[in-house]
Amino acid sequence: MNQAKEHASAYASLKRLGPCLRPWRRRLILAIVLTMTAMTAGLLIPLAIQRILDGPVATGDTSGLIWPVLGVALLGCVEAGLFYTRRKILAKPTTRIEARMREDLYDQLQRLPIAFHDRWQSGQLLSRAVADLSIIRSFIAFVAIFLVVNSITLVAGLVVLFTLNFWLGLTVLAGALPLIAISTVFERKYKVVARLAQDQDGDLATTVEESALGIRVLKAFGRGPHLARKFAKQAVELRGTEMHKIRINSLLWGAIVLLPEIGIAGQLLVGTFSIADGTMTVGTLVAAVTIATYLRWPTDSIGWLLAETNQTASAADRYFEVMDEPRTVADPPEPVPPAAPAHGYLRFENVHFRHSEGSKEILRGVDLEVRPGETVALVGSTGSGKTTLTALVARLADVTGGRITVDGVDIASMTLADLRTLVSMAFEEPVLFSASVRENIALGTTDATDEQILQALRIAQAADFVGNLPWGLDTRIGEQGLSLSGGQRQRLALARAIVGRPEILVLDDPLSALDVHTEAEVERALREVLTGVTALVVAHRPSTVQLADRVAMLADGRIAAVGTHSELLAGNTAYRTLLSTLDAPEEVRT
Numbered sequence: 264m265n266q267a268k269e270h271a272s273a274y275a276s277l278k279r280l281g282p283c284l285r286p287w288r289r290r291l292i293l294a295i296v297l298t299m300t301a302m303t304a305g306l307l308i309p310l311a312i313q314r315i316l317d318g319p320v321a322t323g324d325t326s327g328l329i330w331p332v333l334g335v336a337l338l339g340c341v342e343a344g345l346f347y348t349r350r351k352i353l354a355k356p357t358t359r360i361e362a363r364m365r366e367d368l369y370d371q372l373q374r375l376p377i378a379f380h381d382r383w384q385s386g387q388l389l390s391r392a393v394a395d396l397s398i399i400r401s402f403i404a405f406v407a408i409f410l411v412v413n414s415i416t417l418v419a420g421l422v423v424l425f426t427l428n429f430w431l432g433l434t435v436l437a438g439a440l441p442l443i444a445i446s447t448v449f450e451r452k453y454k455v456v457a458r459l460a461q462d463q464d465g466d467l468a469t470t471v472e473e474s475a476l477g478i479r480v481l482k483a484f485g486r487g488p489h490l491a492r493k494f495a496k497q498a499v500e501l502r503g504t505e506m507h508k509i510r511i512n513s514l515l516w517g518a519i520v521l522l523p524e525i526g527i528a529g530q531l532l533v534g535t536f537s538i539a540d541g542t543m544t545v546g547t548l549v550a551a552v553t554i555a556t557y558l559r560w561p562t563d564s565i566g567w568l569l570a571e572t573n574q575t576a577s578a579a580d581r582y583f584e585v586m587d588e589p590r591t592v593a594d595p596p597e598p599v600p601p602a603a604p605a606h607g608y609l610r611f612e613n614v615h616f617r618h619s620e621g622s623k624e625i626l627r628g629v630d631l632e633v634r635p636g637e638t639v640a641l642v643g644s645t646g647s648g649k650t651t652l653t654a655l656v657a658r659l660a661d662v663t664g665g666r667i668t669v670d671g672v673d674i675a676s677m678t679l680a681d682l683r684t685l686v687s688m689a690f691e692e693p694v695l696f697s698a699s700v701r702e703n704i705a706l707g708t709t710d711a712t713d714e715q716i717l718q719a720l721r722i723a724q725a726a727d728f729v730g731n732l733p734w735g736l737d738t739r740i741g742e743q744g745l746s747l748s749g750g751q752r753q754r755l756a757l758a759r760a761i762v763g764r765p766e767i768l769v770l771d772d773p774l775s776a777l778d779v780h781t782e783a784e785v786e787r788a789l790r791e792v793l794t795g796v797t798a799l800v801v802a803h804r805p806s807t808v809q810l811a812d813r814v815a816m817l818a819d820g821r822i823a824a825v826g827t828h829s830e831l832l833a834g835n836t837a838y839r840t841l842l843s844t845l846d847a848p849e850e851v852r853t
């Protein structure tokens with residue numbers, strides 16, 4: 264990409280922040296005006312000094328000294344007061360803008376399809392939600408304002424200098440121009456390294472997060488040292504990139520210190536000769552040097568501010584990368600309400616599914632009906648697509664062909680909220696959140712009463728152990744419920760699935776983590792719930808098959824056989840073979 268294109272793309276990225284800033288534009292403009300006024304006050308101080316030196320100091324007449332001195336003090340107070348006010352009036356908009364963008368990002372993450380989350384590392388999302396948004400906040404609060412103000416101050420200061428004395432102005436300009444050119448070159452290099460550091464930071468966050476979540480697996484397999492080495496390697500890479508950033512910055516700062524000093528030396532040289540031949544006053548030289556010193560921050564900062572601007576452009580790119588992801592699983596433009604009253608009649612009609620364009624088709628024409636109140640167990644060899652099929656019922660992904668209906672209404676034509684009131688799920692891996700038991704169960708339905716929660720816990724055989732927790736329903740369960748046993752977590756996940764009394768229950772083998780005794784208890788309880796509900800249950804164990812009225816066998820992306828367990832056992836060789844590969848007590852197989 265050439266330089267013009269790069270600038271255009273950084274500008275385009277920053278321009279996209281416009282709508283986020285629009286509600287606060289008056290305050291932002293006021294902040295720029297206040298900062299401009301403060302800088303002007305600062306620029307006037309050297310002119311007052313010139314008056315003092317060429318007046319009272321040169322003539323020895325101190326009678327008129329009071330006004331310029333008061334003027335300097337007043338200008339100082341105005342400058343300080345305006346800087347304070349700028350910070351104060353910007354605090355609210357910048358933190359609000361950051362919070363709003365963070366909320367929007369979180370909302371987008373909730374609405375993006377599972378396929379997106381399968382593709383993206385969570386650490387990358389975390390670093391976008393935290394580090395990148397804080398870069399954007401500091402850009403709005405500081406960098407953007409000073410980029411405008413410092414550029415104007417630089418031009419205004421040079422105009423004042425040229426007005427004081429042409430040659431003094433030229434000397435400062437001769438120092439400033441190469442500095443700005445050098446800064447611009449460094450800034451371009453810095454941008455590339457800054458983006459690399461942001462991405463590496465995201466990778467590092469992913470490793471830390473995954474190691475924290477998977478700590479049990481890592482310990483059990485003794486993989487801690489391996490992960491530690493991976494982490495150390497990533498940390499060293501990030502350090503290398505940060506060192507590269509520091510090297511670029513050091514060279515820039517070298518130029519930033521050297522060139523203005525040379526400019527001041529030049530001013531002193533020109534000024535002293537001019538004073539000697541009587542074409543300049545001492546006051547003018549001191550004023551010019553003071554202005555040149557005052558212009559050092561606006562000059563020095565241009566490169567750094569441009570680098571920060573580029574860093575913000577890449578933070579904005581990273582933010583909008585996520586925000587631009589299409590919400591492929593979304594409400595239809597003209598939703599159809601579910602049938603009323605709902606019966607929970609679930610039908611798969613020639614359902615096809617593939618994960619992405621061109622990838623292998625996992626489901627290749629699934630036809631299956633689950634009648635109201637019926638429980639159908641879904642069996643199939645590993646990788647045959649059972650989990651995929653169940654995920655389609657709650658639209659965690661959308662079918663790529665055919666359709667799924669509930670009571671004759673295509674689920675793709677309902678709102679997601681309506682569909683997810685009708686359909687509830689429990690997964691093989693029960694995920695619990697860092698919250699109270701009550702909050703974890705109430706995820707299943709937003710307006711659950713304590714009575715409904717307790718009823719769901721009783722059915723899932725979880726009421727006793729929850730009752731024994733130190734604060735009952737209010738007990739906070741650790742991150743992902745790690746302080747509970749696998750069986751306890753699974754029972755809470757089941758309670759969550761049934762608390763909203765859905766018409767259709769989809770269970771992706773939620774019994775797999777339970778011991779034989781507890782599994783039997785939950786199965787007994789489930790039988791009660793399943794009476795009034797349509798259920799599709801993925802079964803990995805023959806004992807789970809016992810829950811079902813009928814069994815559907817998935818093979819080669821289609822339903823290869825449907826019938827009762829005994830029918831299939833008696834008449835289907837493939838079913839018998841499949842069951843023989845599953846882990847089960849002998850008595851269940853017959």
Ligand SMILES: Nc1ncnc2c1ncn2[C@@H]1O[C@H](COP(=O)(O)OP(=O)(O)OP(=O)(O)O)[C@@H](O)[C@H]1O
Pocket residue numbers: 381618625643644645646647648649650651652
């Ligand atoms: N995100 C994904 N992208 C591409 N392929 C995937 C993805 N997730 C799963 N698959 C593939 O889809 C196929 C079906 O997977 P699925 O998890 O539905 O099988 P399953 O029958 O539930 O298996 P198991 O009994 O082992 O749980 C597998 O071949 C799997 O590798």
